[in-house]
Amino acid sequence: MAALRSVFLNGNRLSGDFPAPFLALPALVHLSLGGNRLEGAIPPALANLTRLKTLLLEENRFVGQIPDLPLPQLREFNVSFNRLNGSIPASLRSKPRAAFLGMSSLCGGPLGPCPGEAPPPSPAPAGRTPSPTTPAANNPNSGNDERNDKKGNKLSGGAIAGIAIASVVGAALLLFLLICLCRRSGRTKTRALEMPPPSPSAAVQPFDLEDLLRASAEVLGKGAIGTTYKAVLESSATVAVKRLKDVTMSEPEFRERIADIGELQHEFIVPLRAYYYSKDEKLLVYDFMPMGSLSAVLHGNRGSGRTPLDWTIRSSIALAAARGIEYIHSTSSSTSHGNIKSSNILLSKTYQARVSDNGLATLVGSSSSGPSRATGYRAPEVTDPRRVSQKADVFSFGVLLLELLTGKAPSQAALNDEGVDLPRWVQSVVRSEWTAEVFDMELLRNQSSEEQMIQLLQLAIDCVAQVPDARPTMSHVVMRIEEIKMSGGSAEEADQQQSALNQGDEMAEGPSSP
Incomplete structure (x- = not known):
């Protein structure tokens, strides 16, 4: 497709290296690949696409240095939130800071000078521009002016000494003022660090x-x-x-x-x-998230005037939360959220879910890590809440899915001294009458989504497997939820899902309700 001018593949789930065929499209003007999972290096051959006006590669997993791209018509450019490092090339240093956010190993240009790099020279002070020299032949008074300039340019020794003393005194006064201002600032200002926002419009x-x-x-x-x-x-x-x-x-x-x-x-x-x-x-x-937490919305007032959370809303919340956790896990094999629960899933006015409190479990001492924290969500292998693995995150997310499907909070599980946690209760009920007992009544109002609900229930049970290695990864969880939302299923598939549910892990005795 040699005449192709625009490629918009942003916001998908594309993976692998940069698509090489795009480098052979000489007419390409707009190339948008942001919000995917592309990795490897950004190819220097992009510099051959001289007609490019738009190049958007943000929110991928590109590594290495940004290549030199002297593209004369490039107007829109963004490589934010990748894994790039090194110095921004000279050809791109005129681009705004928002084009390079979210990468601590990147420097130069709008991000400030790299280590050992001299800062850019300050612009010359505004003033009168000297007039061009007028040839003496065209100016009869030039000889007298030259003699007067020579006389005027001569300074006495006393004048030079006076200027030097005044300069030293002025510099000392300036230094004194700066010290006073810094001390005052240190007393009144908080040491606040503005974090890089995902877009300039979201900056605080x-x-x-x-x-x-x-x-x-x-x-x-x-x-x-x-x-x-x-x-x-x-x-x-x-x-x-x-x-x-x-x-x-x-x-x-x-x-x-x-x-x-x-x-x-x-x-x-x-x-x-x-x-x-x-x-x-x-x-x-x-x-600030105006709708508050999923916990408050899900378990709040269930009387008259309540807006029911139907399957569409709940499944969308599940998918958004899964994608947020998946992104946290994608940054490093050892990076986890550490405290996944419904009160840490916050909602916008349109019920768009976002994960909050990421990484905060590692900040607090052991006194904040008692049994009360994350009750009902914690994986059985976790002994120190400050050290939670990605597999433990998956377990907590599985409990969150069960909470969305049943409408019951995990904290409701401990009814007696022994207590029955939410995963065990769900598994025990599934063995008997899952349609009547497990799902929240607000979900059962829409019978057409029942098969999808069963599929999500199976995924939740997979996530809360007792053995960590038996749990899926968050990437797999995201893929499964996406497939569930896109497929309606059939009665035969529902029967197969029910059989799979009945063959789960060791189930608790009796369907005691939490």
């Missing part, structure tokens, strides 16, 4: 501790990690502020961990915007 302007103290605030919730407030700043911006407790790590450790958390920005993760660290206060600032 820097603010200090006094801005937060002056803000109108209300408590949104209290947990083992800390208390969360809704704060409305004088600028009318609304943010969520989490006040951490029991943080035992040093300031350098805290800053390093927060930097790692701040880099994980994705459309299904609540972005960390700023933080404050002092001996007595540790604050984190996030985007």
